[in-house]
Amino acid sequence: MSNATQTMSPDKLGDLIAKARKAGADHADAVHVTGKSSSVSWRLGKLEDIERSENSDLGLRVIIGKNQAIVSSSDMSDLALDQLVTRCIEMAKNTPEDPYCGLADKEKLAFGDIADLDLFDDYELDEEALKSMAGEAEAHALQIDGITNSEGAGASASKGYITLANSDGFVGHYGSSNFSCSISVIAGQGTTMQRDYDWTSRRHFEDLESPYKIAEEAARRTLKKMNPKKAATCQVPVVYDPRVSQTLIGHLAGAINGAAIARGTSFLLEMMEQQVFGNNINIIDNPHVLRGPSSKPFDGEGVRNAPLDIIKDGILQNWLLDSASGRQLNLASNGRASRGTSSPPSPSSSNLYMAPGNISPKQLLSDIKDGFYVTELIGSSVNGITGDYSRGASGFWIENGELTYPVNEITIAGNLKDMYLSLSAADDLEIKYGTDAPTIRIEKMMIAGS
Numbered sequence: 001m002s003n004a005t006q007t008m009s010p011d012k013l014g015d016l017i018a019k020a021r022k023a024g025a026d027h028a029d030a031v032h033v034t035g036k037s038s039s040v041s042w043r044l045g046k047l048e049d050i051e052r053s054e055n056s057d058l059g060l061r062v063i064i065g066k067n068q069a070i071v072s073s074s075d076m077s078d079l080a081l082d083q084l085v086t087r088c089i090e091m092a093k094n095t096p097e098d099p100y101c102g103l104a105d106k107e108k109l110a111f112g113d114i115a116d117l118d119l120f121d122d123y124e125l126d127e128e129a130l131k132s133m134a135g136e137a138e139a140h141a142l143q144i145d146g147i148t149n150s151e152g153a154g155a156s157a158s159k160g161y162i163t164l165a166n167s168d169g170f171v172g173h174y175g176s177s178n179f180s181c182s183i184s185v186i187a188g189q190g191t192t193m194q195r196d197y198d199w200t201s202r203r204h205f206e207d208l209e210s211p212y213k214i215a216e217e218a219a220r221r222t223l224k225k226m227n228p229k230k231a232a233t234c235q236v237p238v239v240y241d242p243r244v245s246q247t248l249i250g251h252l253a254g255a256i257n258g259a260a261i262a263r264g265t266s267f268l269l270e271m272m273e274q275q276v277f278g279n280n281i282n283i284i285d286n287p288h289v290l291r292g293p294s295s296k297p298f299d300g301e302g303v304r305n306a307p308l309d310i311i312k313d314g315i316l317q318n319w320l321l322d323s324a325s326g327r328q329l330n331l332a333s334n335g336r337a338s339r340g341t342s343s344p345p346s347p348s349s350s351n352l353y354m355a356p357g358n359i360s361p362k363q364l365l366s367d368i369k370d371g372f373y374v375t376e377l378i379g380s381s382v383n384g385i386t387g388d389y390s391r392g393a394s395g396f397w398i399e400n401g402e403l404t405y406p407v408n409e410i411t412i413a414g415n416l417k418d419m420y421l422s423l424s425a426a427d428d429l430e431i432k433y434g435t436d437a438p439t440i441r442i443e444k445m446m447i448a449g450s
Contacts, residue, residue: 035160059341258325294434305335
């Protein structure tokens with residue numbers, strides 16, 4: 001294992017924090033992030049690109065009174081670290097006061113309470129293996145009748161480590177890995193061409209879907225889109241495929257972010273403990289999903305984290321809070337801080353998902369006489385303050401509970417408050433993106449077509 005992928009020793013991070021304290025910091029923390037990755041791009045049977053990267057980045061934050069500063073470096077030499085401390089102290093002395101800055105409350109730190117979430121796989125994929133994965137995916141897709149071209153395939157593997165320490169004695173560290181493969185293909189010729197894609201991404205190599213499976217799914221989706229029609233302007237039920245339904249949960253994540261609530265810039269600002277969804281909808285943020293795409297054993301401030309109800313029986317239960325946004329709102333952090341090496345912690349979700357409903361996607365569509373099934377969203381006009389929602393979309397027309405012909409070049413519009421209240425969910429949840437939802441039905445939306 002190369003030096004760039006080794007964690008900085010806790011002792012060395014501790015020494016850095018001690019130097020910052022000795023130089024005048026009241027409090028300090030440091031985060032060290034390392035990683036290495038390889039990826040390949042493949043098209044029409046040939047290698048197009050190969051990338052390799054290794055990184056080792058350190059961020060030091062010092063707090064003097066109500067002033068804080070952060071300085072980052074990729075140079076881990078003793079001289080560079082001494083200079084890092086000096087720069088950070090001088091910057092903190094000259095920054096505006098922030099009444100909410102500070103380390104997390106000590107009693108909330110994850111001392112001796114770091115869960116093993118099985119996020120790291122030491123399986124080694126060399127570049128030949130990555131080329132083989134991408135090449136197999138593309139070759140298989142191009143053998144499928146109706147597929148006429150390829151936009152390319154890719155494969156990647158990465159591994160990294162995070163170490164976090166602070167002047168209250170917390171030290172936490174964990175590793176993570178990721179493996180992925182993707183393919184995008186084309187059907188038709190000239191102005192009749194359609195394209196679609198599929199991909200797989202997992203923490204552990206053994207959990208990846210095969211290149212053949214994603215090739216077949218990309219081809220299937222592409223061929224179904226051939227010969228699309230326009231739709232007339234109307235109001236109908238709209239059903240979101242899981243590939244796009246997760247975007248509705250992403251808008252919720254922005255609206256319940258503690259920083260947005262503290263600024264007063266959320267359409268859910270006055271909705272705590274109010275009905276936001278139907279009473280059969282539950283949404284959870286769970287950082288402890290085993291091998292989860294956004295799992296982490298502690299948050300970006302070292303705070304203990306745990307599954308958190310966001311929506312329970314349709315009622316809003318919690319904001320996403322780090323220490324600073326919690327202080328602004330006179331609330332405690334709930335372990336949702338995220339951070340890099342060059343910026344202070346800020347609130348963020350982890351594995352945020354809507355719990356599955358109790359009916360199948362087919363049953364969710366069954367009573368729709370006329371409606372629209374969304375498989376792709378294009379562009380975005382979503383107002384986070386009012387909840388107004390308008391997006392370009394393509395997908396399939398629903399007639400008598402069945403998907404019929406493909407539809408493109410339309411706009412779907414509504415208001416997220418109304419959409420959430422009329423939302424129902426199928427039972428096909430898969431935790432894949434880090435923000436996830438099953439197939440979702442909205443009872444009525446405006447469709448602007450031809």
